[in-house]
Amino acid sequence: MVALTVGCTGQTDTGQKTVLKVLIAGSLTSPMEKVEAKFEADHKNVDVQLEPAGSKECVNKITQLGTEADVLASADYTLIPSMMMPDYADWYILFAKNEMVLTYSDKSKYASIVNENNWYKILNKPDVIWAFSNPNLDPCGYRTPMTIQLAEFAYNDDKILEDLITSKSKITVAEVDGIYTITTPEDLAPDTSKITIRNKSVELVSMVQEGGIDYAWEYISVAVQNNLKYVRLPASINLSDVDYASTYDKVQVKTSDGKTQKATPVVYGITVPKNAPNAALANEFVKYVIDENGQQIFTADGQPPVVPAKANDKTKLPQILQQYVADN
Structure with missing residues (x-):
């Protein structure tokens, strides 16, 4: 549902209904719509309004624009401690996982031959157009150059990021003491004959499906939910595996x-932000996300849940959520 903003609280009556404003990462849209339907079926007096956007954009609405939201769900949990705590949030819960994939369709050039060993060579072909989301607004966006930089290590080729991104935009990379720092300026200035950038990654889905672009970087859940074909990458690249955390740690944006x-x-x-207008209902909505039914929804949507969910500090959680979260 498209969210309404009424007054400065984000809270209004639709008939006699209480509006629950839920800011979510765009990649959560499909499973969260299912959670919304279940919650509204059980709470006839509540109108859940999902507002999908890039996760950083969602956080900025709360911390910079003064939006009073009831729930915030980010595709990168670290945005909550780094951008919201302690002023705007007391706690957070880790509830789902994902991995980076390169999506395409039957209309994509070289669709019949692209694979995990040659994808970066395919993207570099002069007749191929590919896309990712804005790294300044969307975690999937900044995870794209991260993934491509990690590919240099995996394929022993130090030209991949340059060929695909830094030579075709104002994005830069510098290495100091083995740490690669990729810088994404406000004006990304992509070479639009090769690269398309949109504010959030889910906006790229229809472009791939319709053949407007050949390939797009997405989460595997988005690919599954939209029946896109995808190249699955090695775990050392795809940001899915805690066993490779020390490898991932060499790259930052x-x-x-x-x-x-x-x-x-x-x-x-x-x-649930500290200034949530409807905190009790918001806590209950979070329960619907992390309980067994919520886990089943996420699993069916190709987005593995964290089972059991984990919290930064269980003692800070509302009582209603305690039983669904692992002990610290």
Whole structure:
């Protein structure tokens, strides 16, 4: 549902219904719509309004624009401690995982031959157009150059990031003491004959399906939910595996707001902001996300849940959520 913003609280009556404003990462849209349907079926007086956007954009709405949201769910849990705590949030829960994949369709050039060993050579072909989301707004966006930089290590080829990104945009990379820092300025200036950039990754799905672009970087859940074909990458590249955390740790992205995002396994975080207008209902909505039924919804949507869910500090959690979260 498209969210309404009424007054400065984000809270209004639709008939006699209480509006629950839920800011979510775009990649959560499909499973969260199913959670929304279940929650509204059980709470006839509540209108859940999902507002999908890039996760950093969601957080900025709360911390910079003064939006009063009831729930915030990010595709990168680290945005909550780094951008919301302690002023805007007291706790967060890790509830789902994902991995980076390269999506395509039957209409994509070289669709019949692309694979995990040659994808970067395919993307570099002059007749191929590929896309990713804005790294300054969307975690999938900054995870794209992270993944491509990690590919240099995996394929022993130090030209991959240059060939695909730094030579075709204002994005840069510098290596100091084995740490690769990728910088994404506000004006990314992509060579649009080769690269397309949109604010959030889910906007690229229809472009791939319709043949407007050949390939797009997405999470595997988005590929599954939209029946896209995809190249699955080695675990040392795809940001899915905690066993490779020390490898991922060699890469970081400095975004246009001056903040630095380290490459970490893709884990989603959820919280109820400290100024949530409807905190009790919001806590119950979070329960619907992390309980057994919520886990089943996420599993069916190709987005593995964290089972049991984990919290930064279980003692800070509302009582209603305690039983669904692992002990610290």
